[in-house]
Amino acid sequence: MITGSFEYHQPGTVPDAIALLSKLGDDARVIAGGHSLIPTMKLRLAMPEHLIDLQACQELKKISVSGGEVCIGAMTTQAELIASEELHQAAPIVRETSLQIADPQVRYMGTLGGNVANGDPGNDMPALMQCLDATFVLSGPDGERTVLAREFYEAAYFTARDDLEILTEARFPVCAGGYSYEKQKRKIGDYATAAAAVLLSKGGDGGCETASIALTNLADTPIYCQQASEHLVQNGVSDASIADAVTSAMGQIDPVDDNRGPAEFKRHAAAIILQRAIQQAWSRA
Amino acid sequence: MSATAESVQERRAALKGLGTSRKRVEDARFTQGKGNYVDDIKLPDMLFGDFVRSQHAHARVKSIDTSAAIELPGVIAVLTAKDLEPLSLHWMPTLAGDKQMVLADGKVLFQGQEVAFVVAEDRYIAADAVDLVKVEYEELPVLVDPFKAELPDAPILREDIADEKEGAHGARRHPNHIFTWEQGDKAGTEAVIGEADVVAEEMVYYHRTHPCPMETCGSVASMDKVNGKLTLWGTFQAPHVVRTVASLLSGIAEHNIRVVSPDIGGGFGNKVGVYPGYVCSIVASIVTGQPVKWVEDRMENLSATAFARDYWMQGKIAATKEGKILGLWCHTTADHGAFDACADPTKYPAGFMSICTGSYDIPTAYLAVDGIYTNKAPGGVAYRCSFRVTEAAYFIERMIEVLAIKLNMDAAELRAKNFIRKDQFPYQSALGWEYDSGDYHTAWDKALDAVGYKQLRAEQAQQVEDFKAGKTRKLMGVGLCHFTEIVGAGPVKNCDILGMGMFDSCEIRIHPTGSALARLGTISQGQGHATTFAQILASEIGISADDITIEEGDTDTAPYGLGTYGSRSTPVAGAATAMAGRKIRAKAQMIAAYLLEVHDNDLEWEVDRFVVKGAPERFKTMKEIAYASYNQAIPGVEPGLEAVSYYDPPNMTYPFGAYICVMDIDVDTGEAGVRQFYALDDCGTRINPMIIEGQVHGGLTEALAIAMGQEIAYDELGNVKTGTLMDFFIPTSWETPNYQTDYTETPSPHHPIGAKGVGESPNVGGVPAFSNAVNDAFRAFGLTHTHMPHDHWRIWQTANKLGLHN
Structure with missing residues (x-):
């Protein structure tokens, strides 16, 4: 758990950082908080020769x-x-x-x-x-x-x-309306088994004026659920429309088996988490 | 001046003896970061060792090329098995009578196995050099499932002993088979099971996990070639045993070896074993003539240093229709990994698994354990438990639940119906143990009352109705556990480790001014020995605990002892402390009699002094006696006030407890929350209630971890899937529930102060309580048993299989 050797740089401005990065190219990595990069370096999965630390910028x-x-x-x-x-x-x-x-x-x-x-x-x-x-x-x-x-x-x-x-x-x-970030995780410090970010705003008629849904750790990228979001705007927020929106969002996810559980479980959990997030956001809208 | 009743009380309180919630004297340094751990030891010219480890679970080592590593500036040496072979140190004996490779000798048998040892000027260079060692492997088929170990196509793991039909524990029926260990009456038990009204059967798996102490294992070896002395600092739960083993292995005379366990950051059984890193640091220091430090990192600790559990326990329990248990049968398949390095007393290859009749009066029982080799890390240590007691407790406490389901009976009532009664102690169990004392019914009733057991069951029944009616998606589980531990190993007549009887020791010196130094053969890893042993002594010799220094862990100064694990410190070393204290007091009585010009028998002991019977104004305090012992010629009495006691316990001690866990389970996400946890412990005489409570909190939290997610999991290729703290569950304060502690006090009849040990009880009793709660939540839906760890997806899977998501 000891990193390979590297040179450490701490530029004071963004232009200096970019200049360094341009000069050092592939041998350099930019480091911010380091919570992803440092463990990777300790495992020697990443062995950059130069670290450009942005903390002085x-x-x-x-x-x-x-x-x-x-x-x-x-x-x-x-x-x-x-x-x-x-x-x-x-x-x-x-x-x-x-x-x-x-x-x-x-x-x-x-x-x-x-x-x-x-x-x-x-x-x-x-x-x-x-x-x-x-x-x-x-x-x-x-x-x-x-x-x-x-x-x-x-x-x-x-x-x-x-x-x-x-x-x-x-x-x-700037946001208007209700919001929710629901995350299921095994413990403090863990990545999500499934997580959902939801923003909903209510129109004067009680309908759903705007909706935005995105999901964490359920595919190899975050997932913006455009269709599900539009569904809520078009149909308002009800048990039925939530169920449809969730079904639509679940069509976009592609979870993999890992220590958090098999994909089948994650699909189920993701649906529950998203449903709860929509309900909570709507209750706050 | 006469001693008033009040002043007796005041003097007793001033001693801070037995029963006092004295603050831990160790904490001042720990909370200020002033502890001195192995990694804090820095010696001039010290070198650092690091391992090249196998990434394969089973492979032949075709070649090892160390040339590039050696050429790296700052690298001093790279050791392989070939370098250790001339010293006969490429293999080492294990505590279980097997042998283990120190460095890979021709093949590797588990992922993370030590292949080469790099020695460099600093740990950064060492880590770089590890990357430069080129090892050529030829992969072999991997065996991870112990049930496939004896199939015709199973790979042979231990080619070194493939043809040996006899192992350390009797006959071996297959090259991958280590031993069969049988206890009890097989024919009788099978007959009872064949004829009984009711027989419940279940396979109960206690998964592989790891003690994972905060401080990993490490050592610093320093061979002084001028005077021929080897000093070894290390994370040793049994420093004296390490000295003896080091002497036997290295050929260095035992008086030329000094082993020191400095502060230890948690052990939990992980630091009982002898690891290749210790051996390599010694050899490297002998070779280089410089001190060599080795400290493993977290991933090495989790993947290579001493796992725990991994017992597949097939059980049958027979009873009458009314619920009186008649017999218990158990066959355990024990996955020991690549080498049998279990830490058990020599005659007990499955530890004290035969305590598996638990708290119950079971007339007939039979236990068989088959040890099996697999391509996994060696170990099998007692993770915060006395040897395999937690497996036994989990087994019986699950079987009781399974039987209750079969009988359609309340599990609390079934337990009460079968407890060993108070009047049956000392109780001879069907598997050969003599339980020293207990009062299970009293503890059980107290526990059920404390949680309002009947109301809990009514609430649970209502919740099941609500669930079925679609009003809730949560279920409620009530986890019951009544455990009996067997700790304090142990009587020398049947307990030894590598031939050394499991006594323990205490040596006391009273200083002329009336303070004291006591040294013991044990070593604290967080238990608070410096606090509690001083309290035992304070009550025995009338010197305030604040005036008594406790020292452990340095084999040059401490008396020989077998160390700290298996909750043995209080039962064995604690007894030695009391007995040594009594020797001090006996001599003090003679001195006091001389000073007071009375006969010995005319004196009586009162808190901190000897008082002339019938003349309370005539007395000598321990302080006065201590001074006199050094400064006054007393006819017929040697000067000084010292004593040593080596205590061979007549029996084990049998702490017990009643735990109840109330859990809420989200059927959809598999999340489980502990609503209430009540823990009643009976550890006999209570030395320091605050430390007991702390021990219970810590042990329950480890139990929570084990039951709810903590595991060492392997994939089918033998890769460790849980080698970091991201995946290996250690609860934070967030995941840790509130605990409600309670106690009864049933002293051990054979222990000098009646104490039984408590550090491990909460782990032993906690795991079944948590697991039973999960299982119980689904009882109404037809679940009999589901395996730990009960993490989210497994709970979800249980609910899914029961059709609760439809």
């Missing part, structure tokens, strides 16, 4: 809400997401989700950027970002570009981020 540590948009810097820790009242007012689902990530010690180090950029299907933030319809900002040698969270994930650990880019920011609209 102060511009990546921020939470702002203005003009109906929330903007979170990549190096904002989960503990900071939990602590921010401003963020809680704008998007309470973020605190609810963050509190279900690992344990307090991990959350003091773990960052939003690391969690979403790594592409680990077990991470909770990717589905949350898809649910929030977030936009990721990527900075590279050729400048900045944006990618929708719903289009960012390609396969496990494969994302739309280019190797020479750094994910610097996530932006999403």
Whole structure:
């Protein structure tokens, strides 16, 4: 459980970090909170020769809400997401989700950027970002570009981020209505057996005005359930429409057997978790 | 001045002796990070060892190329079996009479097996060098299922002993078979089962798990070539035994070996065994002439160092229609992994599994255990239990439930109907044990009353109705357990480890100013010996526990003892402490008599002094006596005040307890929550109630882990699937329920202070209580038994098979 040798770099600004990354190329890895990368390095499954630590890049540590948009810097820790009242007012689902990530010690180090950029299907933030319809900002040698969270994930650990880019920011609209992040896990610190992020808003007629559903750790990427979301908007929220939405979402998942259980169990649990998340979000809408 | 009644009480309280919830004296250093563990030991020129381990579960080792590793700057040596062979240290004897490879000798037999030992200037270089050792393997078919071990196409694992028809424990019927161990009356039991009104049968599997102490195993060996002395610091639960074994293996005279167990960060049986890392650190220090440290990491600890359990227990229990148990039959298939390295007293290859008649008066019983080799890590240690007692307790407490189902009877009532009655003690069990004392009915009734048992059953019945009516998706389980432990190994006449009788010892020195030093043959790993042994002594010799230093773990200073495991410290070393204290007091009485110019018999002991009978104003305190013993010539009495006692217990002790767990189960997600847990323990005389309570909380939490998710699982290729704490369940405070502790006090009649030991009871009794609760939740739907661990998916699967998701 000892990593291979590596050179450690701590650039002070994002441009410096990008310059380093461009120079060092494939031999370098960017490190944020390190909770995915360091264990991988300790197992020597990853042996980067250079680590570029972003913790000194102060511009990546921020939470702002203005003009109906929330903007979170990549190096904002989960503990900071939990602590921010401003963020809680704008998007309470973020605190609810963050509190279900690992344990307090991990959350003091773990960052939003690391969690979403790594592409680990077990991470909770990717589905949350898809649910929030977030936009990721990527900075590279050729400048900045944006990618929708719903289009960012390609396969496990494969994302739309280019190797020479750094994910610097996530932006999403301020939420309205009810929310829920339901997660079944074996214990504190575990990844989800199944988890669901749900945002629902109620129209003046009592119908469902907007709906957004995304799922964690039920395929090799997070899953945005567009059809299920639209179904609730079209049909309103009732036991029957929830059942249909769940059935639709379950059509998209592809869980695998692991120590959390066989796929058959996960399918069942995922349906229950999603059903509960929709019910809770609706009760808060 | 006369000693008033009040002042006697005050003086007694000042001693902080038996029955005092004295704060743990160890905690000041532990809570401040000032403990001194093996990995804290740093010596000049110390080198670091690290293992190349097998990624295969079964393979022939074709070649090992160490050249690239040796060339890495900072690497001092790379040892393989070939290097150890001239010293005859490429294999080592196990505690169970088998032998084990120290480094792979021609083949590997489990994933994680030690193949080569890299020695380098620091642990980072060592880790890099491990990657540079090239091992060429030829994979062999893997055997993970013990029930397939004797099939015609089964691979032969132990080619070294394939032709040996006799093992350490009798005849072997197959190269993959280790032993058959039989106890009790086979024919009689089978006859009873054949004729009984009711017979319940079940296969009860106690899965493979691991003690997983917070501190992993490690050692620092330092061979001083000038004076020929070897010093070995290590995570040893039995340092004296390690010294003897090290002497026998290395040929170094025993007086030239000093073994030290420093602070130990939890043992739970994991640190009883002798591991290749210890041997390699010694050899490496002898070879290099420099100290060598080896400390395993968590994955190595989980995958290679001493698992626990892995017993498949096929049971039959016979009873009358009214529920009187007539006979118990058990056949156990014991998966011992690649080497038989179980830590059991020599004559007990399946430990004290024969305590499996539990708390019940069962007239006829038979037990057979077959030990089997598989391609899994060796071990079979007693994880917070006396040798295989937790397997036995789980077995009988499941069989009682299965029988209750068959009889359509309440399981609490069935237990009460069959308990050994108070007037039957000392009780001879059908499998050969003499239970020393107990009062099971009193404890049981107290427990049932405390939880409101009848109301719980009424509530449960209502919930079943509600479930069937679609009003809830939750079920409620009431897990009952009445366990009897057998601890305190043990009488030298039948208990030994590698030929060394399982006595224990205490040596006491009273200092001239009336404080004391006591040294014992045991070693605390968190039990709080420095606190509790001082309390035993305080009550015996009238010196405050605060003025008594307890030392353990250094074989150069401590008297020989067999160490700490199997809840044996209080029953054996605790007894030695009391007996040594009584020797001190006997001599003190002679000194006091001289000082008071009376006959010995004219004195009586009162808390901390000898008082002249009928003249309470005439007395000598222990402090005065201690001073006099060193400074005053007393005719016929040697100066000084010291004593040593080696205690050979006349019998085991038999702690017991009544546990009840109320659990709520989500049928859809398989999640289970403990609503209430009541634990009544009877450990005889209670030395420190606070420490007992702490032990019970800790043991119950380990029991929760084991019952609800903790396992060492292998895939069909022998890969360890649960080698990290992500998958190996250790509960956090979040998963840990509240515990409600209680007690009765039935002293052991043969122990000097009546104490029985408690550290392991909650693990032994907790596992069946949790598991029974899960099983009980589904009883109304036709479930008889489902295997542990009861993690979410297995509970879900149980519900699914019962049709509860339709």
